[in-house]
Amino acid sequence: MKKAISDETLTAFLDGALNPKERAELETALTDSPDLQDRLAKLDVPLAPLRDGFDALLDHSPPMPSHLHTAKPEGVAWRQLAAVLVLGAGLGAGAIWMNSSSTAPDWKLAVAQYQVLYVPQTLAMPAPDDATRQQQLSAVSDAIGVNLRPAAPASGLSFRRAQQLGLEGAPLIQIAYLSEDNQPFALCVTEVDAADSAPSATILAGLAGAHWVEDGKGYLVIGGSDLARVTALAGELRSQL
Numbered sequence: 001m002k003k004a005i006s007d008e009t010l011t012a013f014l015d016g017a018l019n020p021k022e023r024a025e026l027e028t029a030l031t032d033s034p035d036l037q038d039r040l041a042k043l044d045v046p047l048a049p050l051r052d053g054f055d056a057l058l059d060h061s062p063p064m065p066s067h068l069h070t071a072k073p074e075g076v077a078w079r080q081l082a083a084v085l086v087l088g089a090g091l092g093a094g095a096i097w098m099n100s101s102s103t104a105p106d107w108k109l110a111v112a113q114y115q116v117l118y119v120p121q122t123l124a125m126p127a128p129d130d131a132t133r134q135q136q137l138s139a140v141s142d143a144i145g146v147n148l149r150p151a152a153p154a155s156g157l158s159f160r161r162a163q164q165l166g167l168e169g170a171p172l173i174q175i176a177y178l179s180e181d182n183q184p185f186a187l188c189v190t191e192v193d194a195a196d197s198a199p200s201a202t203i204l205a206g207l208a209g210a211h212w213v214e215d216g217k218g219y220l221v222i223g224g225s226d227l228a229r230v231t232a233l234a235g236e237l238r239s240q241l
Contacts, residue, residue: 041206112204118184185223192218210234
């Protein structure tokens with residue numbers, strides 16, 4: 001019988017608090033369990049906007065009495081507070097201003113929060129002709145310093161566009177695809193200060209993602225909810241680049 005995985009363990013996974021062995025075991029379990037993926041997605045509350053929003057409110061609040069503890073909640077406590085706030089907002093308890101200019105501490109989460117807004121209609125435009133596709137891929141390749149031209153074809157995915165975005169002053173490349181079953185996918189690339197690593201799958205903002213690092217560049221394939229699918233796509237695209 002498989003050991004049950006608690007919400008506390010899933011929360012620790014999201015917070016990066018598991019040791020490498022525990023994280024690897026949980027990633028394997030996620031690959032085989034859509035139900036577990038769904039539980040993780042429901043717990044994946046973005047915390048940075050909450051922290052920044054509360055910091056802004058506290059800057060304009062009356063002084064706290066000196067005998068009261070003023071520490072701000074961290075880690076799991078923030079996730080518990082976030083859940084309460086979401087419920088309170090649903091009951092009409094009030095609104096919290098969130099700083100839309102804040103960026104996620106992890107570039108992959110920032111990408112996921114952007115990608116989750118995509119719907120099939122976002123990429124419903126016809127696929128560009130060969131000349132346009134090569135022009136776009138050449139431009140983003142030059143911007144990031146990596147030859148991304150071989151990334152146009154991918155199994156079950158139709159190329160839609162390649163564009164340069166930015167994150168904290170660095171280029172962030174997005175190559176967008178539409179799958180045969182009408183789901184938006186993307187390959188994103190940016191500069192990172194991290195050691196090379198093999199593709200690793202995880203759930204980000206409710207989407208399946210597989211990321212790896214090579215020669216100072218971080219790569220992320222993201223889309224849908226099937227971890228096995230994005231892992232296979234990541235392996236295919238990595239071999240092509």
